[in-house]
Amino acid sequence: MNQPIGRVVLIGGSAGSIKTVHQIITSLPADYCFPVIIAIHCAFDSDPNITRNLRDKSPLNVIEVTDKLKITLGSIFVAPCGYHLLIENVTNFSLSLDEKVNFCRPSIDVLFSSAAEVFGARCVGILLSGANKDGADGLLDIVQAGGFGVVQSPESSLVSAMPQAAIDLGIDKRILDPEEIVLFLNSLSKKVDSDQANN
Amino acid sequence: MNSKVDIETREVNLLVEAIKVFSGYDLSGYAKSSLKRRVKAYIDSVGLKSISELIPLLAHNENYRQKLINDLTVNVSDLFRHPHSYLKMNELVFPYLSSFPRINIWVAGCASGEEVYSIAIILKEFGLLNRAKIYATDINTETLEQAKSGVLRKNLQREDAMRYQMSGGADSLSRYFSTGYGKQKLSQSLLDHIHFTSHNLVQDSVFCSCELVLCRNVMIYFDFDLQNRVLDLLFDSVVNNGYLVIGAKESLDTSRIFRSLKVIDDESRIYQRKAT
Known part of the structure; x- marks a missing residue:
């Protein structure tokens, strides 16, 4: 488990995203080579059912x-x-109970921004269906740090406000349907510098 | 790493150093990610352009030194957060504590007070409050004053009552509060059992010798090394066969004290100190 982490895949979803999250993670192989980190808005302060x-x-x-x-592969x-x-850093997560951001805790912005600070261009941020604008600013941080910003296409989103907020910020290079997100995640090369030119 | 991020990181490090020099508080063991977020939110809220601008304020304005610490370390608490833990304390901890003539309890990092009020209420219902001395401490002098007053930040909500019921509460939550000037305040008879004192987990020593120590969602703001030091301090404050409770999403499995503890409830992170 001490292999270096090439990239981190970060997924943020809210209303109407659960099905897509399921679709994505069922399609990732057991030996998927990047850690996948997910923040989904929850209605209650405690909901073990999501995990x-x-x-x-x-x-x-x-x-x-x-x-x-510890952030580990697999x-x-x-x-x-x-x-x-x-x-927190390239090896560890941390949690906080600071006030809600965009009325949400966990906030996707908080996750994405902190990831952009630590992993920079190695971040792959994916913003899914949702009813508010949480995640858009964080995704912009990821893109500005040189990472990938993927937005679920508003047409394929049950609730399009969240993807649309990201698109409105100019993150429009990878607007993908769930099937395409799956293909994209499975096609990512291990070496970060080999495909940054495409970004 | 892009340069703006890098510069801000170095500014936060300078600020931590300046706080230590001018205010005497050591934030060097705080988790960098959340500390940086707080510092940035703070400079936005007061209209400063950069983190470094805080440093001359600290150097030349004495009143600012305590204020900045208070503003950066403010935490809030909730009534009956994580009801499962109260249920489990009722079931697995309080019956054992009943055998003691006197019970010392320490809520380390009490923030705005709601958690310690909840403990007082649940002890009252278990019939243990009269034997209990509850110490509530925090680094933040401002929130400590708030907690001491017994006045709720937010009047009771339906969710509070729900969590109280889920915690095994047997009465009506509002019964424990009086209302005046539109604010709700914990009954004086309960408040009298709680002693509020300033204590800094990072720099102060063992606070008391207790049958039950609760320190929940405080150490999430610390890095791994500081967590270990604080866990040692908490452990040293628990008597043999006494109990330690940490936050539900915190872990002490890899800490030095783990081998000296018995897991009482894993989900709610309730531990008992093994007798030595």
Whole structure:
């Protein structure tokens, strides 16, 4: 588990995103070579079902993040409801109970921005269906740091406000349907510099 | 790493150093990600353009030194957050504490007070409050004053009552609060059992010798090394066979003290100190 982490895949979703999240993670192989980190807005401050449901869907190890947990390959990490999930450094997560951002905790902006600070161009941010603008600013941070910004196409989103907010910020290079997101994630090369020219 | 991020990181490091020099508080073991977020939110809120601008303010304005620490370390608490933990304390901890003639309890990092009020209420219902002395401490002098007053930041909501019920609450939550001037305040008879004191987990020593220590969602703001030091301090404050409770999403499995603890409830992170 001490292999260096090439990229980190960060997925943010809200209303109407659960099905797409399931679709994405069921399609990732058990030996997927990047850690996948997911923040989904939750209605309550505690909802273990989000992680439990994902666990049934994936051949990868699905873990609800506890504070200062190590970021490892071969796992899908899920933000616990009621906490912000941050990337503390290249090896560890951290949690916070700071006030909600965009009325949300976990906030996708908080996750994406902290990831952009730490992993920079190695971030792959994916913003899915949702009803508010959380995640758009964070995705912009990722793109500005040289990482990939992927937005679910508004047409394929049950609720299009969140992807649209990102597109409105000018993140429009990779507007993808769920099937295309899956293909994209499976096509990412391990070496970061080999495809940054495409970005 | 792009340069703006890099510069801000170095500014935060300078600020941490300046706070130590001018205010005496050591934030060097704080988790960098959340600290940086707070610092940036703070300079936005007061209209400063860069983090470095805080440094001359610290140097030349004495009143600012405590104020900045208060503004950067403010945490809020909730009534009956994580009801499962209260249920489990009722079921697995309080019956054991009943055998003691006197019970010392320490809520380390009490923030705005709601958690310690919840503890007082649940102890009252278990019939243990009269034997209990509850110490509530925090680094933040401003929130400590707020907590001490017993006045709720937000009047009781339906969600509070729901969590109280889910925590095993047997009465009506509002019964424990009085209303005046539109604000709700914890009953004086409960408040009298709680002693509020300033204490800094990072720099102060063992606070008391307790049968039950709760330190929930405080250490998430610390880095791994500082967490370990604070866990040692918390452990040293727990008597043999006494209990330690940390936040539900915190972990001490890789800490030095883990081997000296018995897991009482894994989900709610309730531990008992093994007798030595």
